[in-house]
Amino acid sequence: MSILVDACIWSAALRRGASVHATELAELINKSRISLLGPIRQEALCGIRDVARFELIREYLAEFPDVPIETADYEMAAASFNLCRSRGVQGSNTGFLLCAVSARLQRPIYIVDRDFTVFAGLFPVLLHSVAP
Secondary structure: OOEEEOHHHHHHHHOOOOOHHHHHHHHHHHOOOEEEOHHHHHHHHOOOOOHHHHHHHHHHHOOOOEOOOOHHHHHHHHHHHHHHHHOOOOOOHHHHHHHHHHHHHOOOEEOOOOHHHHHHHHOOOOEOOOOO
16 A cells, blocks of 8 residues: 655655654655655755755655645545634644545555644544554
8 A cells, every 4th residue: 555655754754864754764665655745745845955955855756756636635625624623723735635635545644743643533534653
């Protein structure tokens, strides 16, 4: 099963170097289990000031094709945002879109943001856990 990887994991692995997330991501890549959303690609590339480093990471991420995002995903993301807001829970538009695609494709999300644990209690979303 393919796993949707969030920008924070890409950042931890590609910018900061060795970590449990870099190791896990490398294993998932070796097993061809990575999926990437275009908005996550954008987030992973934002903030890289060094042009050469930006190009290196852009070329690396180019190996992973974008998962198509459908109109229904945007609608589900908006509905999820509204549900969370009605319960006093905050989240980002990209985060809700990631959850919507995850639910549609039944693919887990690899993320460390604790908000997603809250989201999983409110609407269908699968989360990838790192084995100890």
